[in-house]
Amino acid sequence: xxxxxxxxxxxxxxxxxxxxxxSSSPGYGYDLQQRLREASGELVQIQAGTLYPxxxxxxxxxxxxxxxxxxxxxxxxxxxxxxxxxxxxxxxTREWDRYVACIRAVLDPVRTALEG
Amino acid sequence: MSQREFEAxxxxxxxxxxxSPAQRNDVADELRDHLEERMTQLAAEGLSPEDAAHRAxxxxxxxxxxxxxxxxxxxxxxxxxxxxxxxxxxxxxxVAAFLFWPNPHxxxxxxxxxxxxxxxxxxxxxxxxxxxxxxxxxxxxVEKKLDQDVKDMEFDATPLRDxxxxxxxxxxxxxxxxxxxxxxxxxxxxxxxxxxxxxxDVSFRTALEMILSEVDLIYLVREGVIVVTTRSEEPQQYEVxxxxxxxxxxxxxxxVAAAEGGEGSTPAMAGAGPLGGLPAAGAAVPMGAGFxxxxxxxxxxxxxxxxxxxxxxxxxxGAAYRPRSTHPAGAALLDLVQTMTDGPWxxxxxxxxxxxxxxxxxxxxxxxxxxxxxxxxxxxxxxxxAK
Numbered sequence: 001x002x003x004x005x006x007x008x009x010x011x012x013x014x015x016x017x018x019x020x021x022x023s024s025s026p027g028y029g030y031d032l033q034q035r036l037r038e039a040s041g042e043l044v045q046i047q048a049g050t051l052y053p054x055x056x057x058x059x060x061x062x063x064x065x066x067x068x069x070x071x072x073x074x075x076x077x078x079x080x081x082x083x084x085x086x087x088x089x090x091x092x093t094r095e096w097d098r099y100v101a102c103i104r105a106v107l108d109p110v111r112t113a114l115e116g
Numbered sequence: 117m118s119q120r121e122f123e124a125x126x127x128x129x130x131x132x133x134x135x136s137p138a139q140r141n142d143v144a145d146e147l148r149d150h151l152e153e154r155m156t157q158l159a160a161e162g163l164s165p166e167d168a169a170h171r172a173x174x175x176x177x178x179x180x181x182x183x184x185x186x187x188x189x190x191x192x193x194x195x196x197x198x199x200x201x202x203x204x205x206x207x208x209x210x211v212a213a214f215l216f217w218p219n220p221h222x223x224x225x226x227x228x229x230x231x232x233x234x235x236x237x238x239x240x241x242x243x244x245x246x247x248x249x250x251x252x253x254x255x256x257x258v259e260k261k262l263d264q265d266v267k268d269m270e271f272d273a274t275p276l277r278d279x280x281x282x283x284x285x286x287x288x289x290x291x292x293x294x295x296x297x298x299x300x301x302x303x304x305x306x307x308x309x310x311x312x313x314x315x316x317d318v319s320f321r322t323a324l325e326m327i328l329s330e331v332d333l334i335y336l337v338r339e340g341v342i343v344v345t346t347r348s349e350e351p352q353q354y355e356v357x358x359x360x361x362x363x364x365x366x367x368x369x370x371x372v373a374a375a376e377g378g379e380g381s382t383p384a385m386a387g388a389g390p391l392g393g394l395p396a397a398g399a400a401v402p403m404g405a406g407f408x409x410x411x412x413x414x415x416x417x418x419x420x421x422x423x424x425x426x427x428x429x430x431x432x433x434g435a436a437y438r439p440r441s442t443h444p445a446g447a448a449l450l451d452l453v454q455t456m457t458d459g460p461w462x463x464x465x466x467x468x469x470x471x472x473x474x475x476x477x478x479x480x481x482x483x484x485x486x487x488x489x490x491x492x493x494x495x496x497x498x499x500x501x502a503k
Contacts, residue, residue, distance in 0.1 A: 029146060030153040048150060049177035053185035060189035068145075074152060075145040 004043050009069065014046060014054060016096055019089040022064060026080035029055060055079055063088050121169045122151045125179060135190055136277070143186055147176065154335040213232040254340035261289050262321040262342075263367035266313055269323060273308040279327055282343060286318040292338075294345035303331050336484050354469065354481055359494060361449060362476030367501055369448035446473030453478065483484040 021027060021035050029052055037045050046054075059062045063085035069076045081089070126144045133140045140344055151172045158168035159179045176182060267286050271279050277293070284291040298305070311327055318326075328344065336343045438461075450471055454461045460468030469482030480490060 015409040030150045048154075048175055048331065049182050049185070052147065052150075053182070053188065056186055058381065069264075074149050076149050077142070077146040113357075 004045060005009075010046075013015065013096065015065065015094045016089070017044065018051070018054060018058070019063065019085055019092065022079060023080045023086065024087055026078050028076050028078050032079070058085070075098070121173055122148060125173050125176070130177040130185050132180055133490075134183075134187035136275070136306055138275070139190065149247070151176070165414045171313045179293055210235055233359055251339045255337050258289050258337050258342060260323070260484055260488060261287050262337075263319050265316045266323045268312065268315045269313050269318075271309045271311040271327075274308060275306040276327075276331055277302075277305045279309045283320065283324060283327070284342075289342055289479075290319075290340070291344060294343055294349070297346050297349060298333065298344070301348070303333060303346070334485070354483055354486065356479065357487055359478040359480065359490065360476065361494065362443075363472070364444045364494065364497055364501070365443045365473075365476055369445045369452055423461045441473035443473055443476055449473055453480070453490055453493065456478060456493050458485050459486065 014079050017036060017040075021039065022034055027035060029048070032046065033046055033051055041110075055064065059079070061064060061084075062082055063089060065082050066077050069078055090107045126387060129147070130140045130144050133141065138463050151169075154172040155168045155174065158171055161167055163171065183274070264287065269282070269286075271282075274282075280291050293305075295305075309327055309330060311323070311330070311339045313323060324342075330333060332347060332355065333344055334347050334349070336345060336349070434499055443449075451474055454464055455473060461467065462470045469480065469486060471478065471482075473479070478490075478494075480487065480491060482490075
């Protein structure tokens, strides 16, 4: 089994990952946690203690909105992306791509040395 | 068993959250849902219910740390939106100052001069022109901000507190919530406000009044601060304000009154008002003729005659009743104000606010809502006259 990513590496990208999950369909906390685990091939496991504050922060920022449902007999809080959240996802994705390309370029000599 | 462990954790966490009761409840419900889901999953993977519950709780981590993290977004939102009254020492001072504000009833409050268009003070008047106290300047600044056009505003099931915070931010006026009295009155701070206006539809004042009327609250202007409180607070908050009115008095009140009332005939209007027993407002001219002969401020003579006419209605005051006005058109102005505002007026119903005209100034002791009506009435009269 491949090693999971370290928390330092993940910190800056969790927002983006959660936004991308919500762009395909609304979700509630536990559901998003599981979906992220599956989507990442078990490599990304976000802690509940990290996920809920993150969701609340995105709600306060207006990137997601919530609604409550009672169908399970318990109150369940569902999150969905707002228009601002969609814009955020697009801009963050672009930024992330540029970042990855940049890091890749910087690391090229290291990679060559390792392979060579 | 699991429920007990969950509830112990959620209770502790709730206590540590720096959020409103309703928000704390929401957080607990959300995390309870998570814990139940997680426990079901772990039990399906073969853990005993006890172990599953314990593991689910421990995965959430330390309650204090999570509570801190969950309180942060809301706190940031509040910081962005308003002056944070609730959490600083200055607030405690402000609240204390408000709660122990001297009740103006037993002592005559300091005379304040109402904000009014610069009207020439005919003859200077015995008070010697308007002196504006610092407190009054602060009040006038707030009133002015309240008269601004609103920006686009959309409250969709927004908690009252957030709505007020938003208003406070965009109108740039501090809004202090008289939490204790409102809670005693059983008004829910997280009660949902639905209110939408477009920029320029109404003034901030109207928006604030409309929002507060949804929850049966009112606002008072305390120097530079708006205080949101219960209706029961209002009658106790009498203030004296002085409105320079020489310009209106010089122009003659009856004509303006007829135009404002839209009744066509002034006597009919006065008759319809609570001052039916008085000579009609139109009679101000004959009364004025009498007054004109006497020096302003003198008692007796025509003045006494004027008061005598009033006494026909205001028997409650008996012999102690003093002249109500010094300007020829003063009495008509007083009658007009009493007719066109909500009151109650001492002269009319034996209780409520009181008013005098003195040297071209209208002096009124009443609650803020009535003062606001008077300001509006005088403004409209001036507008009509300017046309």
